[in-house]
Amino acid sequence: MNHSALTPVFAVLRWSLHSLLIALIVVVIVRSVIAESPMTGLIHGLAVLMLATYLGGALVAHLKPEFVASSRWVPVLWVTLLTGVWAALLSVTPDAAFIVFPLFFLYLQVLPPKVAVTVVAATTGVTILALGLDSGLSIGGVIGPLIGAGVALTIGFGYRALYREAEERQQLITELLETRGELAIAERSAGMLAERERLAREIHDTVAQSLSSIQLLLHAAERLDAERPGLKQLRLARETAADSLVDTRRIIRELTPPALDDRTLPAALKRLAASTEQTLRAGGAGTAVNFSVEGDAVPLPMTVDATLLRIAQGAIANVARHARATRADLTLTYQSDGVSLDVVDDGRGFDPELAASAAADDGSFGLTAIRQRVDALGGVLSIESRPGEGTALAVTLPILQSSSAIPSESQPKVST
Numbered sequence: 001m002n003h004s005a006l007t008p009v010f011a012v013l014r015w016s017l018h019s020l021l022i023a024l025i026v027v028v029i030v031r032s033v034i035a036e037s038p039m040t041g042l043i044h045g046l047a048v049l050m051l052a053t054y055l056g057g058a059l060v061a062h063l064k065p066e067f068v069a070s071s072r073w074v075p076v077l078w079v080t081l082l083t084g085v086w087a088a089l090l091s092v093t094p095d096a097a098f099i100v101f102p103l104f105f106l107y108l109q110v111l112p113p114k115v116a117v118t119v120v121a122a123t124t125g126v127t128i129l130a131l132g133l134d135s136g137l138s139i140g141g142v143i144g145p146l147i148g149a150g151v152a153l154t155i156g157f158g159y160r161a162l163y164r165e166a167e168e169r170q171q172l173i174t175e176l177l178e179t180r181g182e183l184a185i186a187e188r189s190a191g192m193l194a195e196r197e198r199l200a201r202e203i204h205d206t207v208a209q210s211l212s213s214i215q216l217l218l219h220a221a222e223r224l225d226a227e228r229p230g231l232k233q234l235r236l237a238r239e240t241a242a243d244s245l246v247d248t249r250r251i252i253r254e255l256t257p258p259a260l261d262d263r264t265l266p267a268a269l270k271r272l273a274a275s276t277e278q279t280l281r282a283g284g285a286g287t288a289v290n291f292s293v294e295g296d297a298v299p300l301p302m303t304v305d306a307t308l309l310r311i312a313q314g315a316i317a318n319v320a321r322h323a324r325a326t327r328a329d330l331t332l333t334y335q336s337d338g339v340s341l342d343v344v345d346d347g348r349g350f351d352p353e354l355a356a357s358a359a360a361d362d363g364s365f366g367l368t369a370i371r372q373r374v375d376a377l378g379g380v381l382s383i384e385s386r387p388g389e390g391t392a393l394a395v396t397l398p399i400l401q402s403s404s405a406i407p408s409e410s411q412p413k414v415s416t
Contacts, residue, residue, distance in 0.1 A: 050089060297334055352384075
């Protein structure tokens with residue numbers, strides 16, 4: 001789990017478990033020396049072996065090498081070996097019964113819940129039996145291990161629930177941070193496109209128009225008197241104005257997105273459909289990709305042009321990669337207050353609810369990226385699909401009245 005506010009709490013709990021088990025093993029060793037047990041050597045050997053097994057497993061779990069991360073059996077093997085050494089130690093000294101308490105927590109942390117409960121119950125029974133064989137059954141010898149097991153189960157499952165909640169919360173925070181970053185990038189991109197559109201419109205309405213007027217006036221002055229003095233200078237001034245006008249229009253085109261250089265949006269979408277169909281046929285897929293326009297085409301803001309083109313590119317790319325369709329249709333519809341793009345295929349379809357929760361495919365034109373583009377312009381996105389029944393994607397973007405402020409002569413053109 002990544003670092004969170006609860007990480008120190010879990011660290012304290014883990015170190016407390018380590019300290020408790022080590023302390024109890026040391027107690028067993030010390031008591032065997034004080035009691036001068038005839039099996040002191042064997043007790044010490046088993047106690048040291050258990051301590052080494054526990055510390056070695058804890059160190060491996062902390063380092064998390066690849067063979068541990070990829071195997072579910074390594075932790076189980078460690079717990080099994082540790083339990084075997086503990087059982088051997090319990091058979092020679094009843095003092096080892098106290099060590100079962102931290103072992104309960106270890107079982108609950110490492111093993112699956114049902115298996116952990118079974119192992120806790122089994123080791124509790126072994127502990128009660130060992131205490132009974134050593135000093136006879138007593139109420140304390142039975143109730144003590146049972147209470148210890150109950151406390152361990154309560155705390156252990158509470159720890160599991162807390163840890164799971166912390167993981168889910170951390171994952172949610174991570175997703176929110178990622179989404180915030182993506183939204184910030186989208187907002188910056190939209191702002192850049194809007195500013196480029198504004199600059200292109202301003203340059204067209206001021207510098208380009210002025211240069212065009214200067215060129216026309218100079219040309220008219222040339223025609224008035226072909227023999228007048230300074231005609232050569234007038235012609236040079238007119239040619240300079242014409243060259244500057246060409247440069248100005250090039251700058252206007254460069255202020256459009258890279259794919260919006262030399263064609264209108266319908267032409268770009270038509271070319272996209274044709275090139276996609278050609279590519280699919282070359283790859284052995286017989287998918288027919290068609291494009292059609294409905295309504296009267298009107299000039300659109302650069303942001304709308306760019307957004308529709310990018311959505312079409314992403315949607316068609318998804319059809320080519322995933323749909324296995326025999327037919328795909330792109331339809332661009334101009335309306336009085338908006339423009340719509342529909343991408344329909346007869347492919348294998350998918351579950352939109354599952355796809356909507358996934359990250360954008362290849363970091364580009366997934367459903368999340370499309371939805372963000374549409375939301376940024378105040379549009380509406382609709383996706384209808386079922387497995388085996390094809391997919392229909394519909395995007396509607398509003399057209400502000402100011403979108404027609406750029407004359408058709410200066411309307412950015414599009415290429416794919």
